[in-house]
Amino acid sequence: MTYTTQMDAARKGILTPEIRTVSEKEGMTPERLMALMAKGRIxxxxxxxxxxxxxxxxxxxxxxxxxxxxxxxxxxxxxxxxxxxxxxxxxxxxxxxxxxxxxxxxxxxxxxxxxxxxxxxxxxxxxxxxxxxxxxxxxxxxxxxxxxxxxxxxxxxxxxxxxxxxxxxxxxxxxxxxxxxxxxxxxxxxxxxxxxxxxxxxxxxxxxxxxxxxxxxxxxxxxxxxxxxxxxxxxxxxxxxxxxxxxxxxxxxxxxxxxxxxxxxxxxxxxxxxxxxxxxxxxxxxxxxxxxxxxxxxxxxxxxxxxxxxxxxxxxxxxxxxxxxxxxxxxxxxxxxxxxxxxxxxxxxxxxxxxxxxxKKIPGARKWDDAMSRARAALDWETMFSLAMDPDKPRAYRASSMPEHEDSCSMCGRMCAVRNMNRIREGKDIQLQD
Structure with missing residues (x-):
């Protein structure tokens, strides 16, 4: 069956390579995607x-x-x-x-x-x-x-x-x-x-x-x-x-x-x-x-x-x-x-x-944020950088002002809430002063 445009293909139920690609990228079924394309909404x-x-x-x-x-x-x-x-x-x-x-x-x-x-x-x-x-x-x-x-x-x-x-x-x-x-x-x-x-x-x-x-x-x-x-x-x-x-x-x-x-x-x-x-x-x-x-x-x-x-x-x-x-x-x-x-x-x-x-609750949208939150909770800097929308900028910021302890940043140092909560939960002591 032939088609003229992607809309024409959707109306005829033809799964074009482009429709298949978008379906895979978006996690939307081809049937749902073509139904919305046929109406002009996608x-x-x-x-x-x-x-x-x-x-x-x-x-x-x-x-x-x-x-x-x-x-x-x-x-x-x-x-x-x-x-x-x-x-x-x-x-x-x-x-x-x-x-x-x-x-x-x-x-x-x-x-x-x-x-x-x-x-x-x-x-x-x-x-x-x-x-x-x-x-x-x-x-x-x-x-x-x-x-x-x-x-x-x-x-x-x-x-x-x-x-x-x-x-x-x-x-x-x-x-x-x-x-x-x-x-x-x-x-x-x-x-x-x-x-x-x-x-x-x-x-x-x-x-x-x-x-x-x-x-x-x-x-x-x-x-x-x-x-x-x-x-x-x-x-x-x-x-x-x-x-x-x-x-x-x-x-x-x-x-x-x-x-x-x-x-x-x-x-x-x-x-x-x-x-x-x-x-x-x-x-x-x-x-x-x-x-x-x-x-x-x-x-x-x-x-x-x-x-x-x-x-x-x-x-x-x-x-x-x-x-x-x-x-x-x-x-x-x-x-x-x-x-x-x-x-x-x-x-x-x-x-x-x-x-x-x-x-809008687009499927999968919050997974990215949840992954970043887990990396922050673990003070996993490399994972944070890799997940960042612009990895270069946060990496440069951290490199420009390195803290005394790797598991903190130069803003809070030993008073870092995440660092201290992790240590307490692991049964470790916390020393805020030398």
Whole structure:
């Protein structure tokens, strides 16, 4: 029996290699996995041309996944540095990498990325279009936009961010509802500009069936972008954001009719007390499709520390139903992140994702924590380091300030509660003084 996409296979009861891989990674039966995929509640982004992919599932009942953004730009066009970032993201176990390249030899970089990465790869084709054609945004034709999409798909990209929900109706809402930060989505702002200058409908909304045909042919997942995501707390959960979300729900159903997998992108900046409600709203309006969020950042006043503001929001969002977190680095809003910024952002996002998995009671999530707790109780430093999310940092901290006694740390020394309780339980004496 043949199939076109992973969703089509699930609906036909075909156990693809990718479905088998995800089933084994997640400890979910293939039957349960395929049932949720058939409904669109789980996706497995897996372009037929991405030969090195180690498939991951995103959605209901699965571990929360994280994505890392990178790519070359006009101001930072060092391809080899971006490749170093790729290797770092893979070493730190990011499940996805988004190539946001918008300058120079973007296809060459993208092909190298797809070739070496077992992580799923995403792109935003409209970023590439301006540099690809070396034209002003106004002068790019509809056919040219779609040729870039086709190029990315043929190169092996697993998911595409397309801001198809920003139609003329939503654009009018933006004009009528004043925001402090207007549109902060780069792709959304480019499409809005194109629409206004050409007095035309969003080409990806107007010609959505053409987009679905491309995705179906190569088994590419649509990540329906949130052009109206809030760029500050003031703008969250407003009419523009909600209107676009309603449209994305309608586009989701149309994609599923073609067996095209879909995830929905979400906020943005948002106060903590709005996050759970937004997660519920997305799941209702978009029929249970997986939710991919940037943050949310829970305050606007911490530039240089937005990996923390994002991790707080991401943990709440994922615990409330979000399935996929886009990392945020300390350099957010300020510059292109370097390797150290990336590491801080990845670890912060992984902490948020794992904390949420514990709250969601994902099978096996707490086993990792229990193993660490047993190592701590035994004062087994090497096991603690091996279990750590980032083994290098705790190892370096301990090496920088070694205690008098190996079975303690330099904070408590002989007064270490764990050390003393272990000794008492073993019938040994405790001497706090020389």
């Amino acid at each position: 996706i497995i982004p897996a372009n037929k041309n991405h030969k090195n992919l180690s498939a991951e599932g995103v959605g209901e009942g699965l571990r929360t996944k994280i994505n890392v953004n990178l790519g070359i730009s006009k101001d930072c066009s060092d391809v080899e540095m971006e490749m170093e970032k790729v290797h770092l993201a893979l070493r730190l176990k990011a499940e996805a990498i988004m190539d946001l390249s918008c300058f120079g030899k973007t296809q060459e970089f993208r092909k190298r990325l797809v070739e070496i990465s077992p992580a799923m790869i995403g792109t935003v084709p409209i970023y590439d279009a301006v540099g690809f054609y070396d034209k002003n945004i106004k002068d790019i034709s509809v056919d040219e936009f779609f040729r870039v999409v086709e190029t990315h798909v043929k190169d092996g990209v697993d998911f595409l961010t397309i801001h198809a929900g920003l139609n003329r109706e939503t654009a009018e809402k933006i004009k009528r509802n004043e925001r402090i930060t207007s549109i902060v989505s780069r792709g959304g702002s480019l499409l809005y500009t194109w629409m206004q200058l050409n007095d035309a409908e969003n080409p990806f909304y107007e010609h959505y069936d053409r987009l679905l045909e491309i995705c179906e042919a190569h088994d590419v997942t649509l990540s329906l972008g949130d052009a109206c995501r809030p760029g500050c707390l003031h703008d969250s959960t407003d009419a523009c954001q909600v209107q676009e979300l309603i449209t994305l729900g309608e586009l989701t159903r149309r994609a599923w009719e073609r067996n095209v997998q879909v995830m929905i992108e979400g906020p943005g900046h948002m106060a903590m007390d709005e996050i759970a409600g937004n997660m519920m709203m997305e799941k209702r309006l978009c029929h249970g499709a997986p939710f991919y969020v940037l943050g949310p950042l829970v305050t606007d006043v911490a530039p240089g520390y937005d990996h923390i503001t994002s991790a707080i929001g991401g943990a709440i969002a994922a615990a409330s139903g979000a399935d996929f977190l886009c990392y945020v680095t300390p350099a957010e809003h300020l510059r292109l992140p370097d390797l150290e910024d990336m590491k801080e952002g990845i670890i912060a996002s992984r902490i948020a994702a794992h904390a949420a998995d514990i709250a």
